[in-house]
Amino acid sequence: MHVPAHGGGAGLPADVREAFGSYAHYDLTELPGYDDLFHPTGIIAAAQQLAAELWQAEAAYFLAGGASAGVRAMLAAVCNPGDEVLVGRNAHKSLADALVFTGAVPRYLPVESRDGLLLNVTPQAVREGLVRYPRAKALYLTSPGYNGVAADLAAIAGMARETGVFLLVDEAHGAHFRFSSGLPQPAGPFCDLCVQSWHKTLGALTPGAVLHCHSSRVDRRRLRDALQAVQTTSPPYPLLASLDAVRRRMALSGENVVREMLAQARTLRRVLAAKFPLLTAEEAKQLGFALDETRITILTARAGIDGLALGNLLATCNIETELIQSHAVLAVVGPGYNPDWTEKVAACLQAMPPVRAFNMYLPPPPGLPPVRYTPREAWFLPSAAAALPDAAGCAAAAPLVCYPPGVPLVYPGEEITPAVVEYLLAARSAGVIVHGVDEQGLVRIIAEV
Numbered sequence: 001m002h003v004p005a006h007g008g009g010a011g012l013p014a015d016v017r018e019a020f021g022s023y024a025h026y027d028l029t030e031l032p033g034y035d036d037l038f039h040p041t042g043i044i045a046a047a048q049q050l051a052a053e054l055w056q057a058e059a060a061y062f063l064a065g066g067a068s069a070g071v072r073a074m075l076a077a078v079c080n081p082g083d084e085v086l087v088g089r090n091a092h093k094s095l096a097d098a099l100v101f102t103g104a105v106p107r108y109l110p111v112e113s114r115d116g117l118l119l120n121v122t123p124q125a126v127r128e129g130l131v132r133y134p135r136a137k138a139l140y141l142t143s144p145g146y147n148g149v150a151a152d153l154a155a156i157a158g159m160a161r162e163t164g165v166f167l168l169v170d171e172a173h174g175a176h177f178r179f180s181s182g183l184p185q186p187a188g189p190f191c192d193l194c195v196q197s198w199h200k201t202l203g204a205l206t207p208g209a210v211l212h213c214h215s216s217r218v219d220r221r222r223l224r225d226a227l228q229a230v231q232t233t234s235p236p237y238p239l240l241a242s243l244d245a246v247r248r249r250m251a252l253s254g255e256n257v258v259r260e261m262l263a264q265a266r267t268l269r270r271v272l273a274a275k276f277p278l279l280t281a282e283e284a285k286q287l288g289f290a291l292d293e294t295r296i297t298i299l300t301a302r303a304g305i306d307g308l309a310l311g312n313l314l315a316t317c318n319i320e321t322e323l324i325q326s327h328a329v330l331a332v333v334g335p336g337y338n339p340d341w342t343e344k345v346a347a348c349l350q351a352m353p354p355v356r357a358f359n360m361y362l363p364p365p366p367g368l369p370p371v372r373y374t375p376r377e378a379w380f381l382p383s384a385a386a387a388l389p390d391a392a393g394c395a396a397a398a399p400l401v402c403y404p405p406g407v408p409l410v411y412p413g414e415e416i417t418p419a420v421v422e423y424l425l426a427a428r429s430a431g432v433i434v435h436g437v438d439e440q441g442l443v444r445i446i447a448e449v
């Protein structure tokens, strides 16, 4: 006589029961023997402790709201309203919400790019940011980025230590780094807090993720409060169980899991590289970064072909990739990769007609727009709808984000420049989903009086 009201599955609609009956069996609430996600003393506490030990963290917190929840909690744990935070401009859009929620003031760091691809932040950019904003309380980096390009965290951590800023890392795509010397270095040894999306790389259920605390400088009580503020009070146990099971697998055979992922990825790379240029570890290294080779980026712009057309041709062979952009296509190899898929790709490539030429209908991504308001100010100001072309020169009330990869082009409070308008119009007509622009092509702008 308790929730969830489906009573272990019997109360689900028949079709849902058929599909998810065994899931529902484990979909329980805080019953005796179970635990409380926010005040754990039993099985969740034990599972989190084991996760912390494996990732050599002081504490680990399971996230029922994905890495997105972790990003919000991470910032809220260390930043007060008005605190400056240096932010690499490849951050996921969940950071925009975190900036509204906390009232922290972002100071953006430029991100290197190549062939239209966002790489990462350089130590030089961090150094300049720290000099320019000496009052910064935190440095927020996304490493690796979506395409697996990791920043030089060892060099950057030295600067963070010298200046005393908190180093917060969105490592959503890098939970597996700790298990192979053939991957970029994990963030753990360098940062105060980091967030990992275990559903993205380790095979947990969506949106299972974990936040690790690596330093005693972080106020744990405040971190726990922040985690409660951004998550459900009804934690999904099947999701939490999947996190614990993934942790167990990684503890027992993490090196083998990742070795296999890398081996499969390298085989797939060889097949793809016979036809297209790929972003390689060597190239990333030359540019001062490290590459996770399980992220395979086909550099379609460099090849002179259109990535959207290539993505569609692959889809006709039932090959679904992670990210399709005009300048690049990204394939991800995870623990669920089936070696047969490589042969399928090879066969598809062999039969593939010539791919339409890259016709540059997307202008180069616009530079950093001028800041008119902080994200939090923008949230509370009155806003209005405007057609995208008419919004040029106005301040954005909501982030404008090509999705995926989910990296805001414009943060709330920033000016929608003519270059942004041109880019987004072209992106939309090329079929890119843009969050922040509705079906009628309207955006929210700050209604200035």
Ligand SMILES: Cc1ncc(COP(=O)(O)O)c(C=O)c1O
Pocket (backbone or CB within 6 Å): 065, 066, 067, 068, 069, 071, 091, 092, 094, 142, 145, 146, 170, 172, 173, 197, 207, 208, 209, 405, 406
């Ligand atoms: C870099 C980065 N951080 C955070 C997130 C959010 O992760 P989640 O889906 O686990 O909330 C994403 C999602 O794509 C991401 O790419």
